[in-house]
Every structure is written in C-alpha cells, then in structure tokens.
Amino acid sequence: MTDRRLSRRDLFRLGLAAGPASLLASCGWDGGPHLAPKLHAVSKVNDWVGEKLFLSADRLAPQYPRSQRTAPRDFPAYSISHPLPVVADPAAWALEVKGLVAQPQRLTLAMIQALPRVTYTVKHHCVEGWTAIATWTGAPLAAVVAMAQPTDAARYIRFDSFDHGYFNGWDLKSAMHPQSILAYAWNDRPLTPAHGAPLRVYAPIKLGYKLTKFLTAMTFTAERPGGYWENQGYPWLGGV
Amino acid sequence: MTNDTGPETPAAQPEDDAAAVPSAATAPSTVAPGDAVLASVPVASGVAVAPGKRPLVHRHHWLVRVTHWANAVLLVGMIGSGLQIYNAFGHFGRRGGPFFPNPFDGKPFPRWATLGGWLAGGLNWHFALAWPFVLTGAAYLLYLVISGEWRSLLFRPRDVPRAIAMQLYYLRLRKQHPPQGKHNALQKGAYSFILLLGILSVLSGFAIYKPAQLSWLTALFGGYELARYWHFWAVFLFLAFTLVHVTLVLVVDPASLRAMITGWYRGRFPSHD
Numbered sequence: 001m002t003d004r005r006l007s008r009r010d011l012f013r014l015g016l017a018a019g020p021a022s023l024l025a026s027c028g029w030d031g032g033p034h035l036a037p038k039l040h041a042v043s044k045v046n047d048w049v050g051e052k053l054f055l056s057a058d059r060l061a062p063q064y065p066r067s068q069r070t071a072p073r074d075f076p077a078y079s080i081s082h083p084l085p086v087v088a089d090p091a092a093w094a095l096e097v098k099g100l101v102a103q104p105q106r107l108t109l110a111m112i113q114a115l116p117r118v119t120y121t122v123k124h125h126c127v128e129g130w131t132a133i134a135t136w137t138g139a140p141l142a143a144v145v146a147m148a149q150p151t152d153a154a155r156y157i158r159f160d161s162f163d164h165g166y167f168n169g170w171d172l173k174s175a176m177h178p179q180s181i182l183a184y185a186w187n188d189r190p191l192t193p194a195h196g197a198p199l200r201v202y203a204p205i206k207l208g209y210k211l212t213k214f215l216t217a218m219t220f221t222a223e224r225p226g227g228y229w230e231n232q233g234y235p236w237l238g239g240v
Numbered sequence: 241m242t243n244d245t246g247p248e249t250p251a252a253q254p255e256d257d258a259a260a261v262p263s264a265a266t267a268p269s270t271v272a273p274g275d276a277v278l279a280s281v282p283v284a285s286g287v288a289v290a291p292g293k294r295p296l297v298h299r300h301h302w303l304v305r306v307t308h309w310a311n312a313v314l315l316v317g318m319i320g321s322g323l324q325i326y327n328a329f330g331h332f333g334r335r336g337g338p339f340f341p342n343p344f345d346g347k348p349f350p351r352w353a354t355l356g357g358w359l360a361g362g363l364n365w366h367f368a369l370a371w372p373f374v375l376t377g378a379a380y381l382l383y384l385v386i387s388g389e390w391r392s393l394l395f396r397p398r399d400v401p402r403a404i405a406m407q408l409y410y411l412r413l414r415k416q417h418p419p420q421g422k423h424n425a426l427q428k429g430a431y432s433f434i435l436l437l438g439i440l441s442v443l444s445g446f447a448i449y450k451p452a453q454l455s456w457l458t459a460l461f462g463g464y465e466l467a468r469y470w471h472f473w474a475v476f477l478f479l480a481f482t483l484v485h486v487t488l489v490l491v492v493d494p495a496s497l498r499a500m501i502t503g504w505y506r507g508r509f510p511s512h513d
Binding site for chain 1: 325328331355356359360361363365367450464465468
C-alpha cells in the first residue's frame with residue numbers, strides 16, 4: 001500500500017531529525033568546548049537586552065506587608081567560606097569606594113547609616129528558583145555613587161568581599177535603581193553574619209548571587225568585571 | 241463503501257481506520273490520480289477520498305514545515321534545559337512552604353532528560369534556545385495571520401458541535417465521518433490548544449525571567465511561584481500533546497507526515513479550505 005511505504009520512509013526521515021534532538025537532551029550536555037562559548041555569547045546578548053530593554057528605574061519590584069515575611073529560619077543564607085566569615089574588629093571595618101571616581105571614599109558603617117535610609121519588604125529571587133520575603137534596610141547605592149562622583153569612563157562597579165574572594169560586577173544603571181541599596185539590617189535587626197554582616201549589596205531587581213555579602217570595596221571600572229559565579233557560567237546581569 | 245458508489249459521489253465516506261482501507265482499495269479504480277475525473281471529486285465538501293483515487297495536493301507552505309520541525313527540536317532543548325533548571329529547586333512555592341502539589345516534588349529529573357550538565361549550563365541553553373523558539377513561533381503565527389491559514393486551524397465556537405460529531409465517530413457511535421476541511425474539528429481544537437500552550441509557555445517564561453521588571457505579567461499568572469508552576473506543567477502538556485499527535489499521525493493519516501516534510505499530501509483528507 002502506498003501509504004504504508006510512504007510512512008516507513010517518512011518514519012526514517014523523522015528518526016533522522018529526532019536523533020540529534022534526543023541526543024542533545026540525553027547527556028546533560030553543556031555544549032562542549034565549541035558550543036558552550038557560543039551559548040555564553042548569547043548570554044551576553046541577553047545581558048544587553050536585560051539592561052537596555054527590561055531594566056528601568058521607574059519599574060519597582062513589588063513590596064509586601066511584613067506579615068508575609070518568610071520565617072527567618074526558612075530564609076537560606078549562602079556563603080563560600082565555612083564557617084561563616086566574621087569581621088574581626090567591626091570598628092576597624094570600612095568600605096573602600098575607589099576606581100574611576102573623582103572622590104574616592106572610605107566609609108565606616110556609621111557613615112553609611114547616616115545616609116538616607118531605605119526600607120522595604122521584598123521578594124528575594126534565587127537563581128535556583130526559590131523565593132523568600134524579608135525586610136531590608138540600607139543606604140541607596142545611588143547616594144554612595146553620588147558621593148564618589150564616577151568619571152565619564154566609569155560604566156561598571158565591582159563589589160569585593162571578605163568571603164573567600166567572592167566578588168561580582170554590576171552595571172551602573174542597575175546600581176542607580178532606587179531599590180539598590182547597601183544593606184545593614186535584615187528584618188529590622190542588624191545584619192547577621194549569615195546574611196553578610198556588616199554590609200552587603202541588596203536589590204530586589206537582581207538574583208541573589210549578584211548581592212555580594214561581607215562587602216569590603218566597590219570599585220568603578222570601564223571594563224565589565226566578572227564574578228565568582230559569573231566566571232563559571234552564570235548569566236552576568238542576573239537581573240529580575 | 242459499495243461498488244456502485246462512483247468517485248464523484250460525495251457519499252463516498254472514508255473508512256474510519258487503516259484496517260478498513262484495503263477493502264476500499266478494491267473499489268473500481270480505473271482513473272489515475274490527477275485525472276480530470278478526479279478533479280471533480282468534491283473535495284471542498286470535506287469528504288475524504290478512497291485510496292488509489294487520491295489527488296496530490298500541496299498542503300504545507302515551506303515556512304510551516306520549517307517552523308514545525310525547528311520548534312520540535314527546539315522544544316526538546318527547551319524542556320531538557322528547563323528540567324535541568326528545575327533540578328536546582330524541585331518545589332513550587334516560597335521557602336518554608338507550603339508547596340503546590342507536584343508529583344515530582346523534591347525529586348530531580350534524571351541526567352538523560354536534562355540538558356546543560358548543571359544549573360548554569362541549563363540556564364545558558366534555555367535562554368539561548370528561547371530566541372529561536374520564540375522567533376520561529378512568532379514567524380509561524382505571523383504566517384497564519386497573513387496567509388489566512390488561521391481559518392482552517394483556529395477552533396471557534398461553531399466547531400463545538402463538529403468536534404462532538406467527530407468524537408462520536410471516533411467512539412463508533414456515529415457511522416459516517418463528519419465532513420471536514422483541511423483539519424477536522426478535533427484537530428482544530430488540538431492545534432489551537434498547542435498554539436495557546438506555546439504562547440502561555442513563552443509568557444509564563446518571561447514572568448519568571450523578569451518578575452520585578454515585568455511584575456504586571458507575573459501578577460497575571462498569580463505571582464512568581466505560580467508562574468513557575470504553570471511553566472513546569474506546560475512541559476507535560478507538550479509531552480502529552482506530542483504523544484497523541486505522533487500516534488494519530490501514524491495511525492490515522494500517515495500521509496500527513498510526508499506532507500509536513502515535503503509539503504505534498506496524497507491522503508484521505510485532501511480538502512484545502
């Protein structure tokens with residue numbers, strides 16, 4: 001029968017098409033040495049789209065009533081070092097603001113707490129897919145940027161920590177978003193070591209891995225800084 | 241089908257399954273396919289024709305065929321990388337729970353079902369394949385609209401009684417195959433459903449991708465956790481559709497497989513409305 005013969009040949013053709021597709025999915029393949037860099041190149045395009053098209057200072061992440069907060073014991077806290085890194089002498093700690101700036105700064109915690117104060121209860125988005133709600137309090141990153149007066153060449157900020165070299169980079173546009181802060185309080189209490197004491201970056205417009213804890217320095221750069229996870233393949237922008 | 245039923249007679253009803261086809265093949269067949277007599281077969285009435293007298297019709301535009309197969313392959317990649325991403329946190333709901341019902345709750349998908357190797361690999365595949373997936377989908381939708389082809393595909397209220405008739409026929413509660421155009425009403429329902437599913441998958445994907453910048457969209461899906469939940473269930477609806485789709489193509493109308501590859505169809509339902 002004509003149909004049967006056709007269908008057998010067509011089945012063979014379908015098999016030819018489906019073979020590579022199923023192979024692709026069957027081995028947890030990351031793309032290999034040739035495709036993986038290309039995927040990373042597309043990721044850079046997505047970073048550009050995320051910054052230029054999606055990100056807007058006018059669009060704020062939704063806020064929640066305090067009653068919706070996640071129970072503190074259920075709020076995960078990741079760090080690279082174990083045990084948790086703890087600053088030895090809090091009085092000696094200070095944030096270095098440097099790089100392509102007209103006015104480098106050395107800010108103590110008291111100085112940062114004297115800046116305008118932002119408090120919000122927002123949802124935390126982890127790249128893994130979980131979410132949790134907490135209240136964060138801190139100084140707007142924009143206020144620190146204004147103090148430091150970045151030069152025209154400055155395009156990025158690199159955040160460094162004392163957590164085993166954990167660092168990452170931000171675009172200036174995200175840093176200037178009104179919900180981007182240097183946080184020193186979590187759920188109305190001083191930041192605990194688990195959440196990055198004495199100071200961490202926080203913003204509900206970025207994934208958790210972009211929110212560097214245990215801050216030591218912020219450096220303005222012209223070139224895009226990498227990042228602890230970003231250098232291993234995570235999307236660089238990490239914007240939500 | 242009786243022997244005194246001429247090829248021009250609309251009463252030439254199709255047999256309902258492949259097993260019945262050989263008996264139809266014994267019907268007198270003195271005219272070659274493509275013959276002038278065949279051209280008078282009232283295909284527009286939507287009645288299927290018997291084998292041996294089937295006209296060869298061009299059924300699928302190249303754009304439809306390319307986007308169909310491209311999306312089939314891309315969907316495999318999207319699902320594989322999506323399951324890799326799921327494996328990083330196998331629950332739906334905020335930390336601390338309660339979590340939405342999920343038979344796969346807390347269970348990782350096996351490596352053979354995933355693409356990317358680890359979370360970052362899965363993310364990079366997912367966000368790279370999303371481009372061609374959305375672009376081919378959009379190209380296909382645009383083609384449907386511009387060509388007017390949507391008329392033969394979109395399930396509309398008037399298709400409800402036709403779908404019921406078709407279902408009765410499949411259940412053998414109705415003897416005659418209901419008249420149909422390019423697709424029967426159940427097919428229209430299935431293809432409209434899969435288009436809607438594709439659109440909802442893309443939209444829920446954006447809702448998960450940018451829950452702060454597109455918070456209005458995320459809210460439409462009931463929030464981030466529910467958007468992620470629907471996005472996940474779309475996988476199983478896609479898989480269920482594919483299983484039924486491939487089975488029906490092979491069992492009911494294998495000629496349609498050739499049509500989706502070469503564009504040319506010589507099968508039981510040559511009408512082209």
